[in-house]
Amino acid sequence: MATIIDGKKVAEEVLAECSREIEELKVHGITPGLAVVLVGEDPASQVYVNSKVRKCAELGIHSEKVVLSKDASQDEVLATVKRLNEDAAIHGILVQSPPPSQIDEEEIIRTIDPAKDVDGFHPENVAKLALEDPSGFVPCTPAGCMRLLEASGVKTSGADAVVVGRSMIVGKPMALLLMARGSDATVTVAHSRTEDLAEVCRRGDIIVAAVGIPEFIKKDFVKQGATIIDVGINRVEDPAAKRGYRLCGDVDYKDVFEKAGAITPVPGGVGPMTIAMLMKNTIKAAQAL
Amino acid sequence: MATIIDGKKVAEEVLAECSREIEELKVHGITPGLAVVLVGEDPASQVYVNSKVRKCAELGIHSEKVVLSKDASQDEVLATVKRLNEDAAIHGILVQSPPPSQIDEEEIIRTIDPAKDVDGFHPENVAKLALEDPSGFVPCTPAGCMRLLEASGVKTSGADAVVVGRSMIVGKPMALLLMARGSDATVTVAHSRTEDLAEVCRRGDIIVAAVGIPEFIKKDFVKQGATIIDVGINRVEDPAAKRGYRLCGDVDYKDVFEKAGAITPVPGGVGPMTIAMLMKNTIKAAQAL
Numbered sequence: 091m092a093t094i095i096d097g098k099k100v101a102e103e104v105l106a107e108c109s110r111e112i113e114e115l116k117v118h119g120i121t122p123g124l125a126v127v128l129v130g131e132d133p134a135s136q137v138y139v140n141s142k143v144r145k146c147a148e149l150g151i152h153s154e155k156v157v158l159s160k161d162a163s164q165d166e167v168l169a170t171v172k173r174l175n176e177d178a179a180i181h182g183i184l185v186q187s188p189p190p191s192q193i194d195e196e197e198i199i200r201t202i203d204p205a206k207d208v209d210g211f212h213p214e215n216v217a218k219l220a221l222e223d224p225s226g227f228v229p230c231t232p233a234g235c236m237r238l239l240e241a242s243g244v245k246t247s248g249a250d251a252v253v254v255g256r257s258m259i260v261g262k263p264m265a266l267l268l269m270a271r272g273s274d275a276t277v278t279v280a281h282s283r284t285e286d287l288a289e290v291c292r293r294g295d296i297i298v299a300a301v302g303i304p305e306f307i308k309k310d311f312v313k314q315g316a317t318i319i320d321v322g323i324n325r326v327e328d329p330a331a332k333r334g335y336r337l338c339g340d341v342d343y344k345d346v347f348e349k350a351g352a353i354t355p356v357p358g359g360v361g362p363m364t365i366a367m368l369m370k371n372t373i374k375a376a377q378a379l
Numbered sequence: 380m381a382t383i384i385d386g387k388k389v390a391e392e393v394l395a396e397c398s399r400e401i402e403e404l405k406v407h408g409i410t411p412g413l414a415v416v417l418v419g420e421d422p423a424s425q426v427y428v429n430s431k432v433r434k435c436a437e438l439g440i441h442s443e444k445v446v447l448s449k450d451a452s453q454d455e456v457l458a459t460v461k462r463l464n465e466d467a468a469i470h471g472i473l474v475q476s477p478p479p480s481q482i483d484e485e486e487i488i489r490t491i492d493p494a495k496d497v498d499g500f501h502p503e504n505v506a507k508l509a510l511e512d513p514s515g516f517v518p519c520t521p522a523g524c525m526r527l528l529e530a531s532g533v534k535t536s537g538a539d540a541v542v543v544g545r546s547m548i549v550g551k552p553m554a555l556l557l558m559a560r561g562s563d564a565t566v567t568v569a570h571s572r573t574e575d576l577a578e579v580c581r582r583g584d585i586i587v588a589a590v591g592i593p594e595f596i597k598k599d600f601v602k603q604g605a606t607i608i609d610v611g612i613n614r615v616e617d618p619a620a621k622r623g624y625r626l627c628g629d630v631d632y633k634d635v636f637e638k639a640g641a642i643t644p645v646p647g648g649v650g651p652m653t654i655a656m657l658m659k660n661t662i663k664a665a666q667a668l
Contacts, residue, residue: 214502220505
């Protein structure tokens, strides 16, 4: 039976660190500030944005929520980002993804001051990650996954790690973090074109699942005793559930549970870590001043 | 018995393409120009720099060789790079690696105009590679390896590719190229901390060896029929050789030859491709004007 990797607990530890760091900054007259820009009214995005703002309030991080209409032009979003780049009270800026289709998200990201890019998506931070330059911002979700591995005492050095998914939000940065000096895992990146995904996953002492398909990773994908980090958060219909749906990951938790050595639940695994690492990045941005 | 992947022949094809592209540019009044900066008198670096300059001359690319003394200061090198950044006759700039120890190579690379960074080492080009943005410059050696695979008809999509080495010159960019959309390989990056390197390599339908250890990859590292790209160029003492040494790769060519499906020789494999891709990048820089 697997050990459950308690993301809520580890996130609490990270947030306790954050509180201490914020106190330290306040001694120097600095209050970290995060601006969250939301374009449009996507309900899921609203939930994410509100939870980020709430977490800031809990910790004593100044936050500014900027809501632009769903018809906002590229120039309006760019002007907002530029204003926030210049705002000394704001140390971190994120534009909630995905924006409406008229918005060129890549241009928005390139316009954020890299020193305020707490999502870690600006090309300058992407390069720093690849170049193992610790001065950059690491995207929050993979940073959270690394922290979960560390907190669970999972040895990455020499371990076979399989990352399923090759996005720039999770898969590629996760692979770069795992293969970096100090982590030293042997990293395989698998994806939709991988021929025998189950066989490739079974090589993994560590599996990081970021495919976006509910309960895709089954027992036969898992080596006995492997550590499983489930990045997926999917809604699946469930008539038995109060809301008519339930949340699940990219891993079939019940199916895999007996075989895995350790596993993150969904919810309560990677999710709480992502927001905790966003707070951590915002503080890092404020500390760098 | 393995098919020999003839790097000289494929490089000739690339250079023939280059010649056509140069003719086309000349119609528009543009002569591509490459500046090669050498700091100090390292004999191997001199050989590399001279062969780059000679290849330019053969193709009709304008070249400028700048030789600074081995005691040159950081400021002198930076001033040279800045002058070349401004020089309209120069489209590509490279500073031969490694510079003497008083030089901060990373700062030099960051100072090169990314639009002239034909080595592909500037953070902006590193990010473009990770982000699969084709407007950037890909480092010459991994670009050459990809071209060799293509020219040999090796299918990368769905293939298991093992990259041995995690440097930013070869290993990481090679992994990013192989996993990118369109190439679609399942990529494993192995390195000095990998526990059972032979076993990991045996998974590879494709092995790219960039470890810098002479004849390190033996027969038992190779799956029957695998394609092997040997990036290593090592000098090993050989009393029987006229010069007292011979060149060899990171792969034990003779040992592996019967088992591999296809293999690049050393010399005559990846080496000629690296310089051909440098010419190609210089032309790309001139075309982008």
